[in-house]
Amino acid sequence: MKTRRLLPILPVLTLLAMLGPVVAGLYGTALPAFGHLPAAGLTGPSLNPFFELFDWAGLPRAVMLSLGVGVGATVIALTIVMLLTAGWSGTRAFRFLECLLSPLLSVPHAAAAFGLAFLITPSGWISRALSPAVTGWDRPPDLLIVQDPLGLTMMAGLVIKEVPFLLLITLAALGQADTTRSMAVAQALGYGRVTGWLKTVFPRVYAQIRLAVYVVLAYSMSVVDVAVILGPNTPPSLSVYIVRLMSDPDLAMRLQGAAAALLQLGLVIGALIIWRIGEVVVAALGLRWIMAGHRGKIDPVVGAFALLASGACAFAVVVGIVVLGVWSFAGFWSFPDFLPDQFTLRNWMRFGPNTLAALGETALIAGCVTLVALVLTIGCLEAEYRHGLTLSQRGMWLLYLPLLVPQTAFLPGLQTLMLNIGADVGRVPVMLAHLVFVLPYVFLSLADPFRAWDARMGTIANALGARPDRVLWAVRLPMLLRPILTAMAVGLSVSVGQYLATLLIGGGRVATLTTEAVALASGGDRRAIGVYGLMQTGAALVPFTLALIVPAIVWRNRKGLRHG
């Protein structure tokens, strides 16, 4: 039996595909950081790369930016999501936000960042809507909003994307916590919605979403594309500085870049430790708050604030995409007009051919990577079902590990390593790098529905004489069509949104919609950004739409699967 031999090695293969590049990349970062780079004729060990890094005058600011933006975005996003869930779960407003969740999640970070920029710049849509009637401006005021030195806009750009992510994870966790009865008891004891939820449900839910929160923290501290678009330039955040050094034609700059990458890794580890300590402190304070017995007098205010804040996040993403669309069709558009003088297809004619080429590249990479990730994931889950090879709680950490190690720490090393062994940069290495990020998300998305499948269906099919493979292909996979397509859509959108992996591992020669769009950031051609941003959003959004439509059509005559 071929499958009997093939299936048990799939979990090993999956771990290798996910962790291999991370480990190799960290190794490839450590060597040049200590002065060892044979390709440039340098052999270590030496501490010079670190000395050079510490000589850079912008370093303290860059480090503070990375820390401040990362921790700030995580605290704000987590607070919004927790208060929103506390105050509104089960209500109609909450269900409306739930419906928006998938599309909001699939919008790539870069597109959302551009959209936000187009909304809030001095000449952005919000300023135009209020001018000159409210503000009295007849030309854009001289304010530095986007790329502000404190990174506040960058933080906002991260928050609007992390809120939907954390909300999704929280919804999954709510299903496993016995929230309804806890809330009924708390409210019967006179507690308000928010206070009751925070005191009874929050500890359980937080324990479940903890790893996802760490992912958000690590990601926000080391993000590159959002930082390039919304973050300050002089100095930039540490991650952007690393990418600049790694893209320098002078190979010797890579040594300093590698040293900065190790510093970035240390920063993230340090921040995670501080966050963990913060959890203990919050738990102790929370216990005192619970003991004091406050029922929550200002709950309605807090709830209203949370709804407003999450509504603003959703608004920023959705209307941001709309304004990208308006710019992509805009002819002449002077300030403070709310809409352009005329709509034209000229921008699309001009940038269309290039975007189509980039779309092809994006689709090819995303398609291959997602298929591989899906096969590995289903193989792992089926091996778990047939042979009892279950991922333990510790195994979950392995799944999250590639998302916890900052991209800027291991991707430069991976690139350097490939340079040293003479491997060519290009499409296939980019696919392997994407797989590191796509696999965990596909696995996390499919694992719960796959495991929730009624195993008695399998027993019945076995008893009817069906071999294990036939049970998988003829019963289990068709029944799981909807979650499988959703997992594919998640995988595709993760791949579409990858910036750093494509840029570094592709050696600048693999042009996807995301790399092309981010490259436009410095030029400031809003029409081009509009075209690329809209294409990028479409590439991520269309699969989600198909994941909704296809099962509805295929199973239109199967009531039992309509809500599956």
Add this chain to the structure above:
Amino acid sequence: MVKGLTLGNVAISKGGTPLLSLSATVAPGEVLSIMGPSGVGKSTLLAFVTGTLAPVFSASGSVHLDGQDITHTPPHQRRVGILFQDDLLFPHLSVGANLAFGLQVGGTKQERLAKINAALTEVGLEGFANRDPATLSGGQKARVALMRMLLSEPSALLLDEPFSRLDSALRAQVRELVFARASARGLPVLMVTHDAEDAAAAGGEIITLTPIQ
């Protein structure tokens, strides 16, 4: 050759704690009812017989079917049919396709269709082949599930609380149908239930399991 289903010194434990031990023989056309409170391991015993015991359990003893030792046979080759309290019709397949899934391989398309229609007619559901199983009533689903199992031509039938989801009027009717079809085919039937009425209606031997301390 000994016809029927024989359980020889079956002992099942979970994490080192013994759960149940049992020896029994069910002759063709007979029903053996196993009773006992929930948690005593009734369904676990059936999983041992079908070969789908979860890895957390360990078991010793043997299962013989018509003289053949099937203790270590893969589940799909055991020829042991099972019905659960839920109908577990495959929701992505029509009623007819569900039956075709069970029907043994062989025969032309027309012959297979004829067998499926005959099976539906046998339980008063002629013309239901193209229906979505989700649109059937509880009693209709139970009948389709029974015929699907019988079309796979099993050599023994296991019943896991098969009637507990049906209301009392329907219950007697479906119960009678299942026992009649099984006895007409000369199948040994092993039923676990916590319902004394089911066990009495089966008319066979009754074994009551008690928790092992």
